[in-house]
Amino acid sequence: MKTAMPSEQILAAIPHRPPFLLVDEVVEQSAERIVCRKAFTGDEFWYQGHYPDYPLTPGVLLCEAAMQAGAVLLSEITKAAQAGDAPAGVPVATRLNNVQFRTMVHPGDAIEIEVDLTERLSNAYFMKARVTVGGKLAMRCEFACTLAPRPA
Secondary structure, eight states: OBOOBOHHHHHHHOSOOTTSOOOOEEEEEOSSEEEEEEEOOSOSGGGGTSOTTSOOOOHHHHHHHHHHHHHHHHHHHHHHHHTSSSOSSEEEEEEEEEEEEOSOOOTTOEEEEEEEEEEEETTEEEEEEEEEETTEEEEEEEEEEEEEOOOO
16 A cells, blocks of 8 residues: 655646645555545635635535546556556546535645545546545545546
8 A cells, every 4th residue: 555645746647736736645545545635725716706704615626626636546547557657648527426515624624535446447437535624524426537648
């Protein structure tokens, strides 16, 4: 089991960049599971308008954080499968199902993102995710990704 992936490896694994990189660190990873963390400082641009008097992390960004963690997991899976240094393609979301929001995430909160690969069919990867804040469930969902060809 790998632990504590530095940000350089995250940047090599997925195409996302600040200010839209929503994974700070990988704290645990196996062949079919990844656990990541993201800390929200309160300086992120979305808090200015969501909502000015009661800032909340938009639920869609919790979904995006889960899908980015899933993309890091897929990057490692595809690198291992092709025995190379680069992932086979760029993970692209194709489906988001059964999204449930339970606990609000505020500026200054840190989330933990758990993603499990549940099935692979050809070039489609099916995953389920849980995002927690302070040990409480904030969001859970199921999603699917495929690998798009890398730009030349």
